[in-house]
Amino acid sequence: MATQQTQKLARILIAPSIILLLLWMIVPLAMTAWFSALNYNLLNSVTSFAGLGNYRYFLSNPAFLSSLLNTLVLVGAVLAISAFFGVLIALLLDQVIVGRRVVRLMLIAPFFVMPTVSALIWKNLLMNPVSGLLAWLWRLFGLAPVDWFTQVPMLSIILIVAWQWLPFAVLILLTALQSLDQEQQEAALMDGAGPFDRFFHLTLPHLARPLSIVILIETIFLLTVFAEIYVTTGGGPGVETTNLAYLIYSQALLQYDVGAASAGGLIAVVLANIAAIFLMRIVGKNLET
Amino acid sequence: MARRTPVPRIVLTSVVAWTVGLVIFFPILWMLLTSFKTELAAFSSSPSFLFFHWTTENYVAVWTRSNYLEYAWNSVVIALGSTLVALAISVPAAWSMAFSPTKRTRGILMWMLSTKMLPPVGVLVPIYLLYRDAGLLDTRLGLVIVLCLSNLPIMVWLLFNYFKDIPKDILEAARMDGATIGKEIVYILAPMAVPGIASALLLNVILAWNEAFWSLNLTSSHAAPLTAFIASYASPEGLFWAKLSAASTMAIAPILVLGWFCQKQLVRGLTFGAVK
Incomplete structure (x- = not known):
C-alpha cells in the first residue's frame, strides 16, 4: 500500500495553506502588538517606547467608550432585528405560497448588494429629508419628514445594516426549516399537537442551532461594520455613529497615530475572539473527520 | 405534506x-x-x-465619462484573481485533509477558521504600512493577495466539506484495479470534486466582489474596484442620484444574478458546512 507515500503527499499538499495563513495571522498581529507599545506617528519621525501608554490613552479616550457603546448598540440592534424577523419571515416562506421562489429571490437580494451601494441608495434615494422617498411617504401621512442622518443617525445606520443582514438570516433559517423532518411534523399533527405546540416543541428547537450560527457569524461581521459608516456619516455627527472599526481607521489613516490605532486594533481582536470562541464550539461539533 | x-x-x-x-x-x-x-x-x-x-x-454617461470600465475591470481582475489563487492553494489542502485525515486535521481546520475571525481592522495598520513600503498600495496585486488570504479559510472549509462526502470506497476499488494516483485523480476524483470546487469559486467571487473594507483602505485610483468607485459618489458636491443608481445597478447586477443561482452553496459555504 502507498500509505507512507500518501501521508507524505498529504503533508506537502496542505503545507502552502498552513504557511500562508500562519504568516497572514502572525506577522500583522505581532506588528500590531509591537506598534501598540510605541509612540509612533506617521507625521513624526521620532518613535519611542510607550509601554502601556497607548492603551491608557485609548481606553481613557471618551471617544473609545462611546465607540464601544455604539458598536454594541449596532451589533445588538441588528442581531435582534435579523433574528426576530428572520425567524418570522422564514416561517412565513415555509408555508404554501403562490410564487414562493420569486418571493424568496426578492427577500435574499439585499445580501448580495455591495455595502457602499446599499448605504448610498438608502442615504440618498430613500432617507434624504427633502427628496427621499421616505420623506414623501411621511408627507403623504401628514407627518413632518425625518432628517434621518441628523436626527437619528445611529438608527439610520442600524436600518441600513439590518437591511443587508436580515436576508442572510432568512436564507440560513429557511434552508434549515426545509430540512426539518416532515414525518416528525406529520406525527405531531396526528397526535393532535396544535400549531403553537408544534412551533415551540418542534420547529423552534430545530432552529436553535442555525439561529445561533446566524447570530455568531453576524456578530463577527457586524463588529467591524465600516463601509456603511464611511460613505454615510463619516462617524458623525460628533462621534455618534463612530464604532470601534471606524475609530481605529480614523486614528490610523486620518490622524496617523499608529500606536493608538494598534492598541485599539488589539482590543477589537480580543472582543471578536469572545464571539469566535462560541461560534467555533458550535461549528466544531459538526466536524466529524 | x-x-x-x-x-x-x-x-x-x-x-x-x-x-x-x-x-x-x-x-x-x-x-x-x-x-x-x-x-x-x-x-x-x-x-x-x-x-x-x-x-x-x-x-x-456613466459608461463613457467616469472610467467606469477601468473600475469594473479592476473588480473582475481582483475577484477572479484572488479566487483562482485561493483555489490553487486550498484545493490541495482540503483534498489532503479529506482523504488522509490525521489526528491533527480537526485542530488544523479549527485553527484556519479562527484566522477568519480576526477582525480586519485589527491588522489594518501593519498591512497598510507593509504595503506602503512594498509599493503594493493601490495595486491590483495587493488587493488580490489580501482578499485571497482573508477568504482562504472559507475556501478550505467549504471544499473540505464537499470532499469528505466523496465515498472513499471508490478509491479503494480503483486502487485494487491498479489505478495510479494520477489516474485516480483524473478519472475518478476530479469529476466528483467539480461541484464543490464550482461552488467555492462562486462564493469567493461574490465575497471578493462585494468586499469593501480593504478595497476602500488600500486603493485610491489605479486599482480601485467598483465598491470604491461607488463610494466616490458619497461626496456631497453635486447630487447625481440617477447616475449613482445607474452605476450601482451595473455594479450589483452580475453578483445578484450569481447569488440567486447558487443560494444552496452559499448557505453551506457561509455557515462553514454547519447548515446544508
Whole structure:
C-alpha cells in the first residue's frame, strides 16, 4: 500500500495553506502588538517606547467608550432585528405560497448588494429629508419628514445594516426549516399537537442551532461594520455613529497615530475572539473527520 | 405534506409574503427605476413610480465619462484573481485533509477558521504600512493577495466539506484495479470534486466582489474596484442620484444574478458546512 507515500503527499499538499495563513495571522498581529507599545506617528519621525501608554490613552479616550457603546448598540440592534424577523419571515416562506421562489429571490437580494451601494441608495434615494422617498411617504401621512442622518443617525445606520443582514438570516433559517423532518411534523399533527405546540416543541428547537450560527457569524461581521459608516456619516455627527472599526481607521489613516490605532486594533481582536470562541464550539461539533 | 392547505389560507399567506418581499426588495427596485430617470426627476420631491420620461442617458454617461470600465475591470481582475489563487492553494489542502485525515486535521481546520475571525481592522495598520513600503498600495496585486488570504479559510472549509462526502470506497476499488494516483485523480476524483470546487469559486467571487473594507483602505485610483468607485459618489458636491443608481445597478447586477443561482452553496459555504 502507498500509505507512507500518501501521508507524505498529504503533508506537502496542505503545507502552502498552513504557511500562508500562519504568516497572514502572525506577522500583522505581532506588528500590531509591537506598534501598540510605541509612540509612533506617521507625521513624526521620532518613535519611542510607550509601554502601556497607548492603551491608557485609548481606553481613557471618551471617544473609545462611546465607540464601544455604539458598536454594541449596532451589533445588538441588528442581531435582534435579523433574528426576530428572520425567524418570522422564514416561517412565513415555509408555508404554501403562490410564487414562493420569486418571493424568496426578492427577500435574499439585499445580501448580495455591495455595502457602499446599499448605504448610498438608502442615504440618498430613500432617507434624504427633502427628496427621499421616505420623506414623501411621511408627507403623504401628514407627518413632518425625518432628517434621518441628523436626527437619528445611529438608527439610520442600524436600518441600513439590518437591511443587508436580515436576508442572510432568512436564507440560513429557511434552508434549515426545509430540512426539518416532515414525518416528525406529520406525527405531531396526528397526535393532535396544535400549531403553537408544534412551533415551540418542534420547529423552534430545530432552529436553535442555525439561529445561533446566524447570530455568531453576524456578530463577527457586524463588529467591524465600516463601509456603511464611511460613505454615510463619516462617524458623525460628533462621534455618534463612530464604532470601534471606524475609530481605529480614523486614528490610523486620518490622524496617523499608529500606536493608538494598534492598541485599539488589539482590543477589537480580543472582543471578536469572545464571539469566535462560541461560534467555533458550535461549528466544531459538526466536524466529524 | 399530504394534507392540502385550504385556499383562503394560501391567499392570505401569499399576500403577506409578497408584501414583505416587495418591501424588502423595494430599495433595489427603486434604484433600478431611478437609474432610468433624468437627474431632475430623480431628485424631485414628488416621486413618480412608472410614468416618467424613461431615459438611458445615465447609463451612457456613466459608461463613457467616469472610467467606469477601468473600475469594473479592476473588480473582475481582483475577484477572479484572488479566487483562482485561493483555489490553487486550498484545493490541495482540503483534498489532503479529506482523504488522509490525521489526528491533527480537526485542530488544523479549527485553527484556519479562527484566522477568519480576526477582525480586519485589527491588522489594518501593519498591512497598510507593509504595503506602503512594498509599493503594493493601490495595486491590483495587493488587493488580490489580501482578499485571497482573508477568504482562504472559507475556501478550505467549504471544499473540505464537499470532499469528505466523496465515498472513499471508490478509491479503494480503483486502487485494487491498479489505478495510479494520477489516474485516480483524473478519472475518478476530479469529476466528483467539480461541484464543490464550482461552488467555492462562486462564493469567493461574490465575497471578493462585494468586499469593501480593504478595497476602500488600500486603493485610491489605479486599482480601485467598483465598491470604491461607488463610494466616490458619497461626496456631497453635486447630487447625481440617477447616475449613482445607474452605476450601482451595473455594479450589483452580475453578483445578484450569481447569488440567486447558487443560494444552496452559499448557505453551506457561509455557515462553514454547519447548515446544508
